[in-house]
Amino acid sequence: MWWRSASFILDRQQHQNGTVAPSPESFLLSSPPPMADSPLNPKSNISAYYQTRAAHHAVVTSDWLAQAQAAVGRHSDDDGSLGGDKGAAPIGGGGGGGEEGSGKAFSVIDEFNSWRKQPTLAEAVAAIRALAAVIRTSEATTMMELEIELKKASDSLKSWDTTSISLRAGCDLFMLYVTRTSALEYEDFNSAKSRLIERAEKFGEISCKARRIIAMLSQDFIFDGCTILVHGFSRVVLEVLKTAAENKKHFRSSHCFNTEGRPDRTGLRFSNELAKLDVPVKLLIDSAVAYTMDEVDMVLFGADGVVESGGIINMMGTFQIALVAHSMNKPVYVAAESYKFARHYPLDQKDMSPARRPIDFGVPIPSKVEVETLARDYTPPQYLTLLFTDLGVLTPSVISDELIQLYL
């Protein structure tokens, strides 16, 4: 009974739902959710953030893809970008949102989703761009009106996906940015508006630049011949390792261990990327972390969000790797852009809004067996050594200082 297929899950879902017709979202890894359709997140029990991640970074094997295509044959006309084929992912286009907005009723969530589909664009930046589009299409005539409108938009964005830390951080940052621009008071409204839009546009570039800065800063920590353990897929970590591979002559002699990153197997994709850079890579299954830890010189994580305590929220498995590394005295580094800093303070693992994600076990699970589908965990600051951010290399306790200075 080894069903390695997407259609199996589809069948099961169908079975469960009974009469409900299967929608393309009801099968799991192989499809990016058709986000632009609904104003509310249709599947509240599945984290939209992780759906996008899976669509962008997960490895989808060919048999999966084939079966998935077959299973959704009737839908295949409307999702051409199916199966993590990121080259074909629709690019939202620079001012696309604005023009659309004039045509039909503008929805910030649609806008956000169109930005979100770009694999290189961080979620926070997508949120910022969506909010910038709100400004662009806004018919407000006063700053106050605009602010209220923005507040509404950001609230709706935040409530649309409560699980995404970086979405929340992006919205908060942008709101801060609008409400705190004191220079605007001296200008007339239209020029202020255009300046806001201009600066929001810049933000996307900053986000790419932030990755470059982080990559440069972290080079001091990656020495020749070192062995790095990475977990899952992170764009920043990839950038860091790419830069290291470019800069260091002897970096080739070093190894990168890579965990598999179940259930969406983002680690596989990451190892593909590293192999392209000619970095020696070894792929581990997630459960082999402790076994390999003695060979590892450092652990490098990305982060979904950096929280006020200085800890990080990241893909499930991060915490246990950090724990193992801590107990073996290996340094744990985190590479994260500063727009992922969120004013959020989880006390323990359960103190977060749960982000769920479907898990494929390959075999049917009896209905009596409960499956833990949470997608992320919280790593407390005492298990982290340093954070590489675009603000500098910070100890975990400085995160809160930066946040206090930013938000208060």
Place this chain on the structure above:
Amino acid sequence: MIPPAHHHSDNFLRTALQATSPTKAFSYSAKTVTIPPENEDVASSFSPGRKVVSAKSPSSFPGVKASSVPASELTTVSVVNLPPGISGKCVYKLKGKLIAEKAGGASVEVQNDRPVSAKTLKEKTSKAERRALQEAQRAAKAAAKGLNLMSVLLTYGYSVYLVYFTFEQILNNFVPVDHYVFLAEGTKASSAASKVVTSANTKPSKAAKPSSQKNDGSQVAASEKKGGDRAPEKDRKKDAPHPRMQYDDKSRVEKAKKRAVVKQTEARNRVELFRHLPQYEHGTQLPDLETKFFELDPMHPAVYKVGLQYLSGDIRGGNARCIAMFQAFKEAIKDYSTPPEKTLIRDLTARISSYVSFLIECRPLSISMGNAIKFLKNRIAKLPLALSESEAKSTLMLDIDRFINEKIILSEKVIVKHAVTKIRDGDVLLTYGASSVVEMILLHAHELGKHFRVVVVDSRPKLEGQLLLRRLVRKGLSCTYTHVNAVSCIMQDVTRVFLGASSVLSNGTVYSRVGTACVAMVAHAFRVPVLVCCEAYKFHERVQLDSICFNELGNPDAISKIQGREEINYLDGLVNQENLQLLNLIYDATPSDYVSMVITDYGMIPPTSVPVIVREYRRDHLWS
């Protein structure tokens, strides 16, 4: 990230290793972040797993023999990754020259395993550097091996030494900087550093103190300003906190006694370690003071009344005491009239000071009261001279009201709002003693309809928890009451611990009712999150490591006798014996390791961020 409006637009270019190096902002370029080739080799020769951050400081940094050392060559070095056992957050900062000098005295092993580069560089090194090199090598021969707990990469000029220090040496020689914020203070505090480092040397470190992100128009300008307004030696002495009265200093105690309004008899048998704290025979002052109520000239009756209430214990709790004191001061200011040929500012300040010293005689001030008094005195000092007396008085009274409203009442509400988000259905909340804020939190959460259980932990002799329990039970909360003896048993069921605090100090230490530390430690051992609720006006920039040097002693009789139980009389007749010492402490200090979160009016912060609040909002609190 989007820099908020108050940020300089190219903020993200700040690539300095902020946490570790005291560098000024330097413009971002590839060169600044890659280590120069010589350094790189050494870095790679490290044993794997041991990471060293070396940050080149472009700031000119003259050593002691400044004339012989090229200023820009010195590099500041920081060790980031510490071995286990030492706190991982700790960052040591040291001066290049300091190490070179100390390297001679301390047992230091210098690994000069790169003779080639050392030789090639020899031509370039100056006299002073060569001398340092020789000294270090000599030291290396003498040094015992294998004691290395920490490696320090020291780039001094062009030559590179790998120096191993034992932990003690580091403690002695370096300036431990718990947090980079306190760089300047840290250097000041360390006597070892200040001996070696001349005042010229402290300047760059102060200037380099990573100026807060908030107000950097340009960081260089900011650092220049900071270097510029560095107080001269004399002023700095004035800034230093006034030494507290040490009650084991006989001559000073005698002097103080002559001035005192309250006649107190000192307790005879005082515990060895706590002789520096005041302790009096309880019950001796009160009748005496009551008879003086009408003949007391300098004291205002309202202040006198509050003092008596402190003495008898009718008013207790940080906020209550603070509000009572301010109400009394308000009364006093209302009735105040400037004597002829005196100015209001000076005379009123003196008057307030005399009130305060009276209150101290009744009961030592709490830290929150100290902060509040500082606020009031500042307001008086800042009064414009042009103001008439009645205007000045009404301004002050308004200020007092504002302080009570904004800093105490409003901030309590904000804390409640934040804390309630951390209470979930089905939680079991433990609290210790009777904190007014915690009580408000529990009641508010109950009003919101959350289902949770409360465990009130109490302790003898004050049994304040019973008061809290009474109020909670009346409102219909389901409560469990136990004494601190049973805290380890009850902790298994608990999901959150909420604690109040008398003060939070800038190293994150929570100064609170005695027993709090015990509860927090047990909670930590059981992995239960500890949330400390404290208004920001109670934060203090002092650092305290134990609860001995600053504390308050209660009535020793309270622990030797149990009220209402006559049969427990084992200590009868023994109390006045020479060899019996009774200790009834009022406060204790909880290390920040046991605190998961501090909830304050500025939100929920980790205890390590208390100094940020103190630094950023000091002005708002006291000098606004």
